[in-house]
Every structure is written in structure tokens, then in C-alpha cells.
Amino acid sequence: MSILVVAEKPSVAMSYAKVLGATSRKDGYFEGNGYLVSWCIGHLVELAPPNVYDAKYVKWSIADLPILPQKWQYLVSASTKKQFGSLQKLMHRPDVDSIVNSCDAGREGELIFRLVYQQTGCKKPFSRLWLSSMEENAIREGFVHLKPSTEYDALYNAALCRERADWMVGINASRLFSCLYNQSLAVGRVMTPVLAMTVVREAAIAAFVPEKFYTVDLELTSGCTASSRRIPEKTVAENLLEACRKEMVATIQRITCKEKSENPPPLYDLTTLQRDANRLLGYSAQQTLDYVQSLYEKKLTTYPRTDSCYITDDDEEMLEELTEELEGFLDIAPEDVDEAVPRTRRTVNREKVTDHHAILPTRSMLQADLDALPKGEQNVLKLIIARTLMAVSKPFRYLETLLTTECAGEEFTAKGKDILEEGWKAVERKVLADILNRKQELTALPNAAENECGILNAELKEGQTSPPKHFTEDTLLHAMETASADSMPEGVERQGIGTPATRAATIEKLVQKGFLERKGNKKTKVLLPTDKGKALITVMPEEIQSPEMTADWETKLLQIERGEMEPSEFMTEINTMITELVKNTEMKKGANALMKSKIIGVCPNCGKPVVEREKGWFCENRECRFVLWKDNAFFKRLGKRLDAHVADKLLRDGRVRLKDCKSAKGKTYNATVLLSCEADGRSKFSLEFEGGC
Template sequence: MKLVLAEKPSVAQSIAKVLGATKREDGYLEGNGYVVSWCVGHLVELSQPEAYDEKYNKWAYADLPIFPDQWKYQVSASTKKQFGILKKLMARKDVESLVCATDAGREGELIFRLVYQQAGCRKPFERLWISSMEDSAIREGFEQLKPSTEYDALYEAALCRERADWLVGINATRLFSTLYGQTLNVGRVMTPTLAMVVMREAAISAFRPEPFYTVELAFQDFTASGERMKQKVLADDVARKCVGSVLNVTKAENKEKSEKPPALYDLTSLQRDANRVLGFTAQQTLDYTQSLYEKKLVTYPRTDSRYLTSDMKDMLPKLIKSLFNIFPVEDVKNVPVHAEQVINDKKVSDHHAIIPTKETLKFSLEELPKGEQAILRLIATRLFCAVGEPFRYNESVIELSDGNYIFSAKGKTIVQSGWKIFSGKPADKDKESEKQLPSLTVGEGLSVHFAEVKEGKTSPPKHFTEDTLLQSMETAGADEMPEDAERKGLGTPATRAATIEKLVRIGFLERKGDKKTKHLISTHKGTALVTVMPEQIQSPSMTADWEAKLLMIEHGEYDSNAFLEEIQDMISALVQTYEKVKGSDVLMAKEVQTVGVCPVCGSSVTERQKGFFCSKRECHFALWKNSRYFESIGKSLTSAVAQKLLSNGEVKLKGCKSAKTGRMYDAIVVMTVTEEGKPQFNMNFENGGNSK
């Protein structure tokens, strides 16, 4: 008998179906020589400092730094029952070996191994490593189970990541919280990410627009513009002298250019596009894609590769043709398939790029929630683009001179729409921007018919969106890392969304903007934290360097003990040398934020560290940030949510998640208030609901 451990119940059910383990028991399925169960995420987690010594119950500067001699783990309180089931299954005499079937990546490996260790199991186990939940992929994976030893280094890297985050998070959070008298959460990846947003907001605040002037000249068939000038008097003088004069053509070029199709999606590029095109947060995109993966409709989402392997080349034409029937593009009859463009074995490590599976062809897409439909269409469209023809166009450049200044004009005509025809709007924009210039020769003289001075102003840096912050996280510190480094940046594709969500949840960042384009803005609390934070903690390059070393540990190329010692040395130096910033009492003063009107007494409701409370002392109305109701649907009670509830009595939420099934749905949460002044929440569904 083999015990198979998956990460989630839905995945376990898919595996059990393929294996023929159809008998349902409490917390597992059994049959055909297999027992299939699940972990429900992180069953086992690192213990808190107080598990090592009771004195750590109270946060004290004198007790820092905290470095465990032997790392302690504990079973999560909410998952004790399932851990007990797994421990009994592992101890069963008829269970001879195990199969680790958690998600095929660093975190999945950690989840299984910690349960295995905590249960005291010593039985042999093998590794299931698949990139698709299709029945054929599961079947093939079980026919080619890998020895557990092949993934020992992956487990080592996962342990290092978890322990590094604990060391930095526990010590730095306690250090700055005790010094500044309020809870200031610090994280190895979280704080440098916050710092990037704070620095961007500081640059925007400090920006002062400066006027500039350009001279635009009109010739018989086109217009040409000069370079920017700071003085209007000079621009007016140039324009006046040019009217009626003859300018000589100094450059006349016409070249055909092409734009290669984009690569397939990895998780980060999918999250960026989904934010830019659909307005989804990075976490929503991950949740929707994970749900599609568990429904066997797309391949493994937490990938950092944008290519496929050579053994997939032959199946692509048929898959793409069938997908094109499901996701047709207006005025396009077929997809030219250049499969070789998306094949590169060297650029695929653990998992290939995200693409739809053959199961999509059998599935009724109307059954999917709208968010999942939109993500699936995005992934399919990117596949069409990636195997398509290049976008080709003619670019004309004309430069003219009056003897002192250069004036230029650019023209563009489309030769072949190529892959852009599948991406819709970008192709339309290119057609709108088409501009044909006349054929000229160098030395030819042209008369200026009209001259105009146009005024403009320099633009400030743009606020971060989820799209651009993900991009900055991905490239952070890249300039200081070797060119051949396999992974650069803050965090991994699998963790970046959670980092952003945590920063929003604990009040360091907030989302502001319209429905589609929301900016990520640092709060007063977030700005204050970064202001007092030493460079080494907020430095993206140092954290990116750590991320690269974790990858080296994963490949067996770097010693895990050396990595953790490096972090401990940094923390020891931080505790010993850091001095409280002068004037910080004013800087760290809590900013009182009003979020709405109290539905009980009509006073203002203000935001505090743990929730949103009525400002009138006698009134006990409160909306707690750690609301069990919102946690149960996979959401946070943020400032924006509180404002909607207080102004409208309801809030529309996309991408809610069922705690029981893991399924995604959109809903309206309605708030009512009892006679005692306690808020109660109920759920309504638009048009009968999108729950799946």
C-alpha cells in the first residue's frame, strides 16, 4: 500500500480518481493499493520565540537577537485534525511507502517534508513531479516517480528560505517595535518592496514640473519637430526665422523592421498583464490560475519559465487549432504555428510556461467564474501570439536642418500585422498610428509653410501599479548581480503576490484609483517605517543576492549553514549598532484616518492598528481587521472595504475563496448592525452568483 500526500483536497481527489482510490474515508481516499490524503497548506510551521523561552512572551530589546540552537516546529492549531489523520496513515502497518504529491516546487516540498518529519515517519518515499493536473499527466507522473533524494537540495533551500524569513522577521520586527513603541512588521522581502514604493512616492512629491518648448514645422506633406528648449524666447526666435525659409534634408531613411512575438507567460508576466488589462491584483490572478490548474485547464502556475520543452513541440499545432475554435479572434481565420519559437529546453528548469491544456477542449467555459474565464482567455491568446508571425512594419525617418537646429519626423506603415492581430487593442493602436512620409533624398531643400511653438511640461514619475511593482520586484538588484544569474529580484514568482497583499493588509500600502487602474501608495505608517529603517534591511540588492543564493542551495552549489550564518551576522550587527533616529517621535506619530460615519451613533469612524473604531468613546461599534468572516472568504477587511461598508452598507468583492472547497467566486458582502451595535455580514450574489 502506498500513501500519497497532495497539498489540497481538490488535487488529492484528482489523483485518487486516476489511481482508482475511490473509497471515501474521513480525511482520505483509499483503493487499488493506494491511500490518498492531503495537507491543507502548511500543517506544520516554525514555532514562535516563546516556545524556546517564556521570557520571549514579552518583547524586550535586551533579549535580542534571538537565534534558535535547534529549530522547533509546531502543528498549526487550525489543522491539528488533518495532521492527526496523516500521522495515523503514515503509521499504518500496511502502508509501506509514501509519495510526495504536493505542488512541484520549493514550498510544496517543504510542506510535505515538515509533516513527514513532525510525524516521525521513516518510511521511504518518492516524488511526483508534474506540470499539469490532466489525467494523462498524473498517470505518466506515477509511472516515472522520482527518488526522494533528487529533491533533498530543494528541501534544504526551502528550509533556508523559511528560517531566513523567521530570523529577519522576528528580530527586526521586535527591534524596531521596541525602539519606536509600536508594532512595525519587518520582512526579508517585504521591507525592500515597501521601500521601493516609498522612494517612488518621495520622488513624486519632490517633483516640480518644468516647462519646455518645441518648434513644430509644417511642410507640404508632413510636419517635423525640433528638440526641446528651456527658453520660450529662443523657441519663438527659431520659429520666426524658419517660416518661409528652405531647410535641407540631412537624413532620409526607410527601413523594414520587425517585432518578434512575445514569449509565453510565466506567473509574473501573467500577473502583470492581468493587472494592466483586466485590473486584477497579483493575488487574484494567482488564485484564478491556481483554480484553473486544479480544474486541469492550465498547466502549473508557479513557474518562472516562459518556454516549453522539445517533447511538447509535436502536440502544439493540434492544441492551438482546437483552442482557436474556443477563443476565436474577429476577422482571423487561423493561427500560423511556429512551434520552434516557444521551445527551449535550456530555459525550462522545474516547470515550463503556463499554457491551456487539452482538457480545456472538453470543458464548458460558461461554468467558470468570469475571472477565471478572463485569465484562461489571456493565457490562450498569449499562446496564439507566441507561435505567430513577426509584426513587420516600414519605419521612415526624415531629418532636416536650418544650419543650427535639427528637425525630425517619423513615419510608420504596417507590412504584416503578424502576432499583434491576436492581441486586439495593440494591433488597433498600431493601425491608428500609421503615418506615411514622402520619399525624399539627402540634400533636397524643402520650404517651411508654417511654424508653431508648442509648450509642454516635464512629467513626474508614475505611481506604482501592481504591474509595475511586480516588474520592479523581478528586476530589483539586477544591476549588481552577475549576468548569468538564473533568478534575480525580490522574492519568487510564487511569493510576490503574497508579499504585496501582506503590505496592504498590515497597513503599509493601500490601493487607490478607479476600478481598472489602481495605484499602490505607501501609507503614513509605511513611509515612517522605511524612513527609520537602515539601508541594509531595505536594500533590494542584498535581498536579491540572498534569493540567488537560495537558488544555488537548491542546485547544491552553496552551503545552507553559510547562508544562515550570513543572515545571523547581519542581524547581530544590526542589533548592536542601530541607533534610534532623532525626531522619530514626530515621524512615528500615528496618523488618524477617518474612513466613514458610524452606523450606530453618526460619529466618525477612524482607522487604528487593529481595526476601524467609532471615535465616540461611549459607542462600541468596531470593524476588526482580523475579521473571521473576511478571513473565511479569503479576503482582508482593508480601509477601502471598510469605507464601502460604511458608505453603502455593502461591498463587491472579486475572487472570494471558499475555505472548504478552495473554489473562487465573486459576491456582494452586505453589512447590517444589531441593536447592540455589532456588525453582521451576509453574502449576496449578482445574477444568481458566480460561485463555482
């Protein structure tokens, strides 16, 4: 008899097959040593679109809303039918008596496997492989200690609720607002509140009125510069400057020294890694996720999609050994170890480790050829190595000195810092020197006594209050992570918006849909809402754009995952909210002008305006079938794109001249594309040649 192992991706399946001895490559799977190892390709099975439930849903109409399926239907993705067919045959093979769900160890991995299992009609028993590392010994250990599938039923229920809630909000809200405002508007449970955050931030920046302030700076003979408080009135500051210049003597009233320390940063979870990679390297959240996922599959780091910055006590000995090996690998002298309290102790918190511990480098990494890695992966790995060593290092200790002096009846202060023990900052400096590119942060104050000292110079400095900063990917991820924390009752699990695994995709989707845009230089890019994004949020009701509601849902999904809430209760809430939304939403007054689509010409079929939308240029007349698709097959065959300039020429002149078109044989030629209409109004193209192909 054989055991069928189902991985999430072909690359992961290859790693499992190697360890299990399934070395014979077949069409869609590996076989050998009593194992069949196959794979999904992402989501093989997806929720069916509305028209599968009822053909009337092909046409969007408010009268047909809300769409709330009673019995959910699923379809096999058209692009992955072949692999689904392979899995179906394998699951029903007579010699297969049990199955191992080896998809990624998280909510989505659980959903991917179970939907395939159910869609194939399989009834055979299955168990769960749950890994935090792709190293060979971890894989062997995982297969020896497979988990019962029932332990993950609640995780699957949470995944189902998340998928179905997102479908219901997306389908109903997108159709509702698209019909109300007569254009295609994409609305999402997580996407829309995130967009709203950026719109609110930009509104605060636009409304900000800077206020000037003034300070007087005194250069003292003791060797430091002391500054006055911020003074709003220029004349008051000028009078103080004049008085100080007359006196030219300051009295040092007190010098206070206070020892301070900064604890090491915790280990990385996915979001903090994405934030650092954006801030220090300029990588987008999606780029960082792609890099660390590849590192995981190459056995160089542990599982990336984690929301924990800690390890369990079971892993403490492993981390201590890994730390010593990393120090040897990087030729860093280990710190003096306190025998009473292991240096790894502050990284241990079993309560804060749910599915997976923090992201760590693996021991396999120590033997790998890191120079062969792509630069992005090298940099992300360097961040993970540095953070691992920093987390187990001593605190950064320094002496903060505050000097207070008086002149012309006003107090002036100067601050200085002296390093007492560099601690974790020494690791940061040594390992991340090329990434940080940071200047000396600390300035020590010269020795001074409490007495009079001379003033070498006095000058007036002008400043002004700063507006809130535009969101970067770093700060937007942080805002998503902490959304609604202030409004949640004490003791409630604070999940923010989205999960570490989905936040990057949410940002990318907003950019792809044209609601957000990245602006700035290569390393520091800000995320700004477009006019389209601002318009969408202006017409959205509060409950759809509120971070509180979405964060509350995330908390409830976590409760379902833990078996603390019934899925039916959650889905009833979603149904009620969507029903109320459809019933109570009306077009906002004055919003039509705001949501006006860009008219680029006149329809050659019916004479009504043609407007630009996300996927093309459409006739405003809903009965007319004329459209110029942006992803146009006719233009693709010519090696060209149908862009705004080409669409404008076609609608204005009925023709557009194109240079350097490509024939099927690779030859180039010039030609004119002529636009006409089919009998039913659809666009039709033909070519007029200037010379032979």
C-alpha cells in the same frame, strides 16, 4: 498493502483519487484500488513562536534579542489539527507500506509535505509526484514515473532555509524596532525592501522639478507634420517660429527608410502574466494568481507558479500540436510554416527551465465549457491562449521612414511606419480585441521627394519633463523581479526579490499591514506608501531595506536548491547579520516625532494616553493591560464593529449609543454600550437597553 498519496489541497486530492480509482470517500481521505488519497490544508505544520523556546519571550524586550534557535521546533496549526490527525493515522496504518508526496511541485509544496511527514514521526519510504499539468493523462503518466524522494532533498533544504531565515528576520527585526520606537512595527526580509522601493520612488516624484521645453511644429504641403528639437528657452523657440512663418518653405533634405522587426513575446511565466493582467485588466497580482491556480486545478492550464518563459525540447512536439488545435479552436488561419525551422523553436530553452516550463493552455481546455467560467478566469485564460499563439508566430515587420527637413537654419523631423507583415500582432489583435481596446498605432508618411515643399502652418508647442511614475502592481512586480540586477557581478543568477510564487502575497501583506495603499480607478490603480510605511523605512537601517541583500539571499537559496551551497553556510550568514543588527542598531535622532502613534484618548484604568496600533487601541503604559481590540468579540455579537469613531466615544464619554444591534434570534434593537475596567485593567463592556429585545 496500500500506497498513501498526500496532496496539498482537497480539490487536488479528488482529481488524483478519480484517476487512481480511490472512489470510496472516508473522513479525511479517499480509499480504493490499493490507494489511500489524503491532503494537507496549506501549512499544517508551522514554526513554533518564540515563547515555546522560552516563556520569557512572551514579553518583547531588546535585552532578550537576538532570538536564534539552536534546535528548531514546530507546532501543528490549531485550525488544522483534525486533518493532521487523519494524516498521522494514515501514515502509521500497518497496511501502508509507502507514501507519495503529491503536494504542489515546487519549493513550498516540498516543505509542506516534509514537515508533516517528520512531525508524525513517519519513517516509511516515500517518492515524489512531479506534475506540470492536472490533466488525467498527465496524472497517470506522473504516477507511472514517480521520482525518488532524494532527488528533492536539496529543494527541501532551500525551503527550510527560506522559512527559517524569514522567521529570524521577522521575529528579531520586528521586536527590535517595535521596542525602540514603542509601537508595533512589522519588518520582513522581502516585505521591507519592497516597501522601501515605493518610498524611494515617491521621494523622487516629490523632489522632481519639471522643466519646460518648446517645439516648433510645421504642417507641410507634403501631408505630414515635422517637429523641431526640444528648445529650453521660449524666446529662442518664438524667434524660430517667426523665422519659419516668414520663409513658409521647407527643404526636404533626406528621406531614410529602414526595415525593422519585433520578435514575438516569449511564453508566460507567472510574473509576466501577473504584469499583463494588471496592465490590461486591472487585476492585482494575488487575483491573477488565484485565477490561474483555479484554472490549473480545473485542468485548463499547466502549473502556474513557474519562473520560466520556455519549454524543453521534449515538449516541442506537444506545443506544435497544441498550437494547431488552438488555431482550429479559435478559427485562426495558421501561418506559412518554414519546414527547416519549426515555429516552436524560439520557445525552447532547456537551460532556462528549472522546475516547470512556461504556463500553457491544456488540451482539456479545448473541450471545456469556457462560458461557465467566472469572468476573471475567462480573461486570464484568454491572455494565456493569446500569448501561446503569439510566441510561435512570425515577427512583426514594418518599414520606418524618417523625413528630415530644414527651415530657417533648423532641422525638423517626421516619422512614419508602414506594416510589412503583421506577424504576432495579428494574433494579439484577433484574440485580445476586447481586452486591448487599442487604436491604430502606426501612421504612414505620405510619399515625398527630396525637394522644397510649402509650409501650410507653423505653431509653437509647450511641454514639460515628466516625473517618474507611481508604481502600479505591473511595474512593482517588474522592479521586484529585476531588483539588484545592475549591482550583481556578471554571470551571477539574478533572482530579484522574492519568487514568482510569493511576490503577490508580499504586496498583499504590505497593503493589509497598512504600509501600502491602492489608489485610482477600477482598472488603473497605483500603489502608494502610507505615512506609516514612509516612517518605517525612514528608521530602517540600509541592510534591512536593501534590495541587494535580499536578492543575494534569493540567489543563495537557488544555489542550495541546486546543491551548490551548504544550508549551514547560509544560516550562519543570517545568524551573523541578525546578531550585528541587534548589537549595532540605535534609535534614529528625531525619529520619535516621526514614529509618534496617534493618541485617541486617555486610559480609563491608569490615565496614560491610549494610542492606535495595528490590532487595536492600547494604553501607552506597558504595565497597564487596557486595550480596545479592533476585532472585538463583544461588538461582533451585536453585529457591530469597534471602529475609530466608537473607540473615541468610549474613551471620551465611557459610553456609545448603537442603533440596530442584532440579537441571537435576529431581532434588532437600540442600546448603549458602557465601558469600564476589570480589576487588572482590562476593558469590560455592558449593555444599557432602550427597549425590549
